[in-house]
Amino acid sequence: xxxxxxxxxxxxxxxxxxxxxxxxxxxxxxxxxxxxxxxxxxxxxxxxxxxxxxxxxxxxxxxxxxxxxxxxxxxxxxxxxxxxxxxxxxxxxxxxxxxxxxxxxxxxxxxxxxxxxxxxxxxxxxxxxxxxxxxxxxxxxxxxxxxxxxxxxxxxxxxxxxxxxxxxxxxxxxxxxxxxxx
Numbered sequence: 001x002x003x004x005x006x007x008x009x010x011x012x013x014x015x016x017x018x019x020x021x022x023x024x025x026x027x028x029x030x031x032x033x034x035x036x037x038x039x040x041x042x043x044x045x046x047x048x049x050x051x052x053x054x055x056x057x058x059x060x061x062x063x064x065x066x067x068x069x070x071x072x073x074x075x076x077x078x079x080x081x082x083x084x085x086x087x088x089x090x091x092x093x094x095x096x097x098x099x100x101x102x103x104x105x106x107x108x109x110x111x112x113x114x115x116x117x118x119x120x121x122x123x124x125x126x127x128x129x130x131x132x133x134x135x136x137x138x139x140x141x142x143x144x145x146x147x148x149x150x151x152x153x154x155x156x157x158x159x160x161x162x163x164x165x166x167x168x169x170x171x172x173x174x175x176x177x178x179x180x181x182x
Contacts, residue, residue, distance in 0.1 A: 001052065002052055002053065002055065005049045005052035005053050006053055008049060009046075009049040009050070009053055013046075013049075013146070014146050015046070015049075015146045015147060015148065016146065016147045016148075017050065017053070017054070017147065017148050017149075017150065018147055018148070018149045018150070019139075019149040019150040019151060019152075020137070020150040020151060020152050021054070021150065028106070028135065028137065028153055029103065029104045029105075029106075030099050030102075030104065030105050030106065030132065030134045031106045031107075031129075031134050031135050031136065031137045031153060032106075032107050032109065032125050032128055032129040032132075032134060032135075032136050032137070033058060033106055033107065033108040033109070033136075033137045033138075033139065034108075034109055034110070034111050034125055034136060034137075034138050034139070034167070035047060035108060035109070035110050035139055035140075035141055036110065036111060036112065036138070036140065036141065036171045036174065037112065037141060037171065037174060037175075037176035037181065037182040038110030038112050038114070038115055038141065038176070039115050039141075039176030039177050039178040039179075039181035039182060040115060040176065040177035040178050040181075041115075042143075042177045043110075043115075043141045043176070043177065046141060046148070047108065047141075048078065050139070050148050054150075056106065057079065057104065057106065058079055058106045058107070058108045059079040059080070059081065059098075059105060059106060059107050059108065060079060060080050060081070060107065060108045060109070061080070061081050061082070061083045061095070061107070061109070062075065062080055062081075062082060062083065063082070063083065064082035064083060064084050066080075066082070067080065067082035081098075091124060092124055092127045092128050092131060093131070095107065095124075095128050095132075096128050096131035096132040099128075099132035099134055100132065106137075107128070109124075109125045109128075111125050111126075115178070115181060116181055117180065117181040117182070121164070121168075123160075126156055126160065126163070126164070129155075129156050130156050135153030135154055135155050136153070136154045136155075136156060136167065137150065137151055137152075137153055137154070138150070138151040138154070138167060138170045138171070139151070140170075140171060140174045141174070141176055141177070142174045142175060142176075143175055143176055143177045143179075144174070144175030144179070145174075145175075149170075149174075151170055154166070154167070
């Protein structure tokens, strides 16, 4: 099925991969992966194609309302996990525990927390990476240039403000599927 993903991604859609294109599943077994900008449902299939092409198993979380019926079965089968956004459970601790419990675990998140335009990213992904002591890997959803740019692994420091500035700089000029939400 990898050949089919490559055909769709490269030939039919005309996308390309730049940056850390040599990352193998043996190099980074655990990471928080952030995808920016998240502006459309189209981001999902681009991400699914990308992970198939670079042969990396990734996981993701989504609101529990998405995980019903046949679509819910499909989402679980490809690495999805439902999350109750209304519970009082500490989500950072619960997700960080997944890194401890699994030999290989890469959690993909959208730091915006929504497909709409936001002024500030949510910080949960950052605290998850720090608590689990795993790197953050950034990748763009650049519909303007039809490319996914992948960063080298980045380990958060003790300076959150500088870390966010560094990460947000990686995404400068990137246009999402819905440019006004980028």
